[in-house]
Amino acid sequence: MSIRHSLLSILAQGPCYGYQLRSEFDRRTGSTWPLNVGQIYNTLDRLVRDGLVLKAGAPADDDSDGPQQTYYTITDAGEREVEHWLTTPVDSYSVSRDELAIKLAIAVTLPGVDAHAVIEHQRQATRGAVDALSLTAEVREDARDASQFAEQLVTDSLFAHAEAELQWLDRVETALTTAQSRGFADAFPLNPTKPKRGRPATGAASSSNK
Secondary structure (H helix, E strand, O other), X not given: OOHHHHHHHHHOOOOEEHHHHHHHHHHHHOOOOOOOXXXXXXXXXXXXXXXXXXXXXXXXXXXXXXOOEOEEEEOHHXXXXXXXXXXXXXXXXXOOOXXXXXXXXXXXXXXXXXXXXXXXXXXXXHHHHHHHHOOOOOOOOOOOOHHHHHHHHHHHHHHHHHHHHHHHHHHHHHHHHHHHHOXXXXXXXXXXXXXXXXXXXXXXXXXXXX
C-alpha cells in the first residue's frame, strides 16, 4: 500500500498540514489502515525532498486558533505522480494489506477522479495476469521435487487471487454504478473543519522556546 501516493492524492485537493492529512486519510479509507503522525511527517519530508511537495504558510482562509501550522502543497511534479499512480494498475497480489482496495477507496472519494476508469485499468491488467498464469497455475502431484511443487503452489495462489480479484472488481463496479444511479455522492472535498492538532511551523516553534 502506497501511503506516499495516498497522501499526494489528497494534497492534490488542496494544502493540508500533517494531522489534517491523517484525518483525511482515515475518513477516506474507513480507518482501515491507522497511521500515526510520525509516519505522516516522515512521508511528507521525503515528498519535499523529492520535489513533489512544498512547505507553505497557512492559506488565507485558515482562521484556526493556536500556533500556525506547517502546510504542505503539491507541486506540478507531484500532480503528475498522482495521475500516474491512479492510472497505473497495482501489480502485486501478495501484500498483507490490500493496496487495491485502499486505492479504490481513495479514488471513489476524490472529486474529479473517474473511479470506473481506475477499475477498468486494474481489470485489464488483472485479466492479463489471469491469462499468463493460467498456463502454469496447477499444483500437480507429479512435481519432480519440493522446489517445483512450491513454485506451482505460489503460481496457483497468484492465479486464484487474480481470478477472485476480477470477480471482486465486477462486484465493486456494479455496486458503484447502482449507488450512483440512486444519487450516491461518490466524492467529497477536503473537510473544512480543521483538526486542532498538528506540527507547528518552524518559526512559531522556535519563537515559543525563547
